[in-house]
Amino acid sequence: MFVRMHLTRWLVGSLLMVLMGVSHAPASHSALPSIVRITFVAESAQFANAATEYTEIWKLEGPRIIAATEQATGLRFDAPSHADTAITVIVFEGVSQSGDPGKPMRLRASYPEPTKRATLAHELGHRLQVGIARDEDEHEVLFLWLYDVWTQLWGREFADAQVLIEKARRGPYPKAWDAALARSASERAEEFRSLRVRNTPQR
Numbered sequence: 001m002f003v004r005m006h007l008t009r010w011l012v013g014s015l016l017m018v019l020m021g022v023s024h025a026p027a028s029h030s031a032l033p034s035i036v037r038i039t040f041v042a043e044s045a046q047f048a049n050a051a052t053e054y055t056e057i058w059k060l061e062g063p064r065i066i067a068a069t070e071q072a073t074g075l076r077f078d079a080p081s082h083a084d085t086a087i088t089v090i091v092f093e094g095v096s097q098s099g100d101p102g103k104p105m106r107l108r109a110s111y112p113e114p115t116k117r118a119t120l121a122h123e124l125g126h127r128l129q130v131g132i133a134r135d136e137d138e139h140e141v142l143f144l145w146l147y148d149v150w151t152q153l154w155g156r157e158f159a160d161a162q163v164l165i166e167k168a169r170r171g172p173y174p175k176a177w178d179a180a181l182a183r184s185a186s187e188r189a190e191e192f193r194s195l196r197v198r199n200t201p202q203r
Contacts, residue, residue: 033067034077036085036124042109043092050109050116051091057117061153065121068152072145072189074196075128084127098126117154118162122146132192134199139172143180144192 038058042051070076077084084101091109096119099105105123107116125142133141150159163181167174180188 033063033070034085036062036066036077036087038062038087038089040089040091040107043090047091047093047109053113054089054091054107054116054120057113057120061117064153065124065149068149069121069125069128069145072149072152073125073128073192075132075200077128082130087127096123098123101127101130114154114158115162115165118150118158118165121149121153122166125149132195132199134195136195137172137176139176140179141192141195143176144183144188144195147180148185148188 040051040054040058042048066077076082082101087099088104090104090106092106093109094106096108097106105127107119107123111119122142125146126138129141147159147163150162163177167177183191
């Protein structure tokens with residue numbers, strides 16, 4: 001049931017991505033998304049089922065997440081000066097953390113399946129945009145494009161629901177989401193592009 005449900009969603013999402021101009025068969029090699037390998041490791045036996053669920057999500061959604069995030073940001077996981085293509089994720093019960101390139105990511109075990117997907121994209125986004133925020137708040141920069149990636153991958157209803165979940169958390173989330181969503185999609189994209197051009201080292 002789990003695999004059939006996700007396969008159906010993958011097929012629908014793939015069709016939407018084609019209609020929106022995101023091809024799974026780019027015209028040139030340079031347009032191919034990075035190949036990112038993630039290994040999910042349960043911190044202890046009690047988190048084994050959650051690690052398996054994350055693994056299944058990654059098998060079905062991983063290439064689409066990588067393609068969408070790289071397209072939205074203009075950045076690549078396999079950039080020579082920023083290579084981050086082999087990631088270990090520790091599945092545990094605590095606050096999810098992206099980790100730095102070359103170090104493990106940590107993801108909460110108890111999230112429901114949709115929030116597992118959303119958080120995986122969120123934490124990968126932090127790793128992809130390393131160095132872009134500089135003087136800006138890290139989450140305000142991430143949220144310039146994350147909402148649009150969630151929408152592209154899984155629909156606006158999904159994105160709106162995950163924004164509400166994140167805004168209910170303590171810390172920078174409410175302010176950062178309000179700041180990002182006060183702008184239009186095109187304004188968010190232009191603001192991120194400007195930050196990327198200004199702050200990205202040669203990759």
